Amino acid sequence: MDEIEKVLKIHNVRPTATRLLMYKFLRDLNVAVTLNDIESGFDKSDRTTLYRTIKTFEKHGLVHQIDDGTGVAKYALDEPTSTDINSQSLHLHFHCTNCNDTICLTDHKIPHINLPEGFITRDMNLVLKGFCDKCSHV
Amino acid sequence: MDEIEKVLKIHNVRPTATRLLMYKFLRDLNVAVTLNDIESGFDKSDRTTLYRTIKTFEKHGLVHQIDDGTGVAKYALDEPTSTDINSQSLHLHFHCTNCNDTICLTDHKIPHINLPEGFITRDMNLVLKGFCDKCSHV
DNA sequence: AAAATTCATGCAACTTAAGTGCATTAAACA
DNA sequence: TGTTTAATGCACTTAAGTTGCATGAATTTT
Numbered sequence: 551m552d553e554i555e556k557v558l559k560i561h562n563v564r565p566t567a568t569r570l571l572m573y574k575f576l577r578d579l580n581v582a583v584t585l586n587d588i589e590s591g592f593d594k595s596d597r598t599t600l601y602r603t604i605k606t607f608e609k610h611g612l613v614h615q616i617d618d619g620t621g622v623a624k625y626a627l628d629e630p631t632s633t634d635i636n637s638q639s640l641h642l643h644f645h646c647t648n649c650n651d652t653i654c655l656t657d658h659k660i661p662h663i664n665l666p667e668g669f670i671t672r673d674m675n676l677v678l679k680g681f682c683d684k685c686s687h688v
Numbered sequence: 689m690d691e692i693e694k695v696l697k698i699h700n701v702r703p704t705a706t707r708l709l710m711y712k713f714l715r716d717l718n719v720a721v722t723l724n725d726i727e728s729g730f731d732k733s734d735r736t737t738l739y740r741t742i743k744t745f746e747k748h749g750l751v752h753q754i755d756d757g758t759g760v761a762k763y764a765l766d767e768p769t770s771t772d773i774n775s776q777s778l779h780l781h782f783h784c785t786n787c788n789d790t791i792c793l794t795d796h797k798i799p800h801i802n803l804p805e806g807f808i809t810r811d812m813n814l815v816l817k818g819f820c821d822k823c824s825h826v
Numbered sequence: 827a828a829a830a831t832t833c834a835t836g837c838a839a840c841t842t843a844a845g846t847g848c849a850t851t852a853a854a855c856a
Numbered sequence: 857t858g859t860t861t862a863a864t865g866c867a868c869t870t871a872a873g874t875t876g877c878a879t880g881a882a883t884t885t886t
Contacts, residue, residue, distance in 0.1 A: 586842095621755075621873085669819070672817055678803065733835085740834080
């Protein structure tokens with residue numbers, strides 16, 4: 551059985567053709583993608599199907615959504631090694647304002663923040679903006 | 689002359705009726721508001737005018753836009769004491785997933801992050817999510 | 827002060843992304 | 857095989873953001 555097929559099944563996602571293709575598509579990139587990016591990579595499939603596919607992935611912990619401030623949702627594969635759902639979201643993201651790429655800095659965790667009395671933190675989102683390694687020395 | 693009128697003029701914004709009202713509206717809140725929130729607070733004005741007004745404020749450093757992950761842009765007044773434009777954006781924001789309020793934690797700055805070689809940071813956005821002080825002890 | 831210019835406002839329309847309803851098709855299971 | 861459950865595709869809707877253009881108000885120039 552295919553490797554990707556295994557991953558999907560482990561996460562309780564039925565391995566249909568579209569899903570296998572989308573997983574491969576995401577895996578072969580190292581940047582987060584919008585639904586439009588995905589759409590451009592697939593000739594056949596309908597936009598709605600792709601939308602629902604990525605949402606299915608998200609619900610089952612295969613991808614996480616990233617809000618980089620551009621106003622358009624992006625998605626990136628979770629680390630396959632991760633067991634804890636919440637640890638995924640606690641890494642930070644870098645958004646290059648030049649090439650518009652957004653990447654996961656998975657080994658950069660968000661530092662702890664002390665909040666005022668009464669505030670309970672359940673999740674955090676940190677996006678750094680600037681020039682990525684490809685765009686900084688141009 | 690009105691106090692608000694002075695503030696606008698200092699920032700090179702002509703103090704029209706709509707602008708004075710919107711400034712007062714924002715000042716009397718302690719949460720960030722969406723364009724819809726603003727619209728609800730004004731019977732008379734047109735949506736476009738309010739949109740352009742808040743964008744004018746933003747351009748002239750009177751407000752900053754906050755992206756709290758809800759998908760809708762929010763705005764909050766800058767600290768009037770600030771001289772540096774960039775220091776405004778470096779405080780962090782808290783978004784309550786219960787009441788949907790988003791507030792500026794102006795005296796909580798974003799800690800420094802060491803990035804890999806080649807990355808240049810120009811801006812950062814940190815949003816903590818969870819329960820605010822009003823919603824946590826319910 | 828009148829004319830000219832610049833800026834603000836209001837209305838309509840457009841764009842883009844996100845999301846839903848429903849019928850059809852495919853897969854899984856009893 | 858027949859039944860049920862899930863996935864897909866098409867059409868349509870919603871919501872936020874944004875622009876074009878004509879009108880109205882304010883500021884500047886003559």
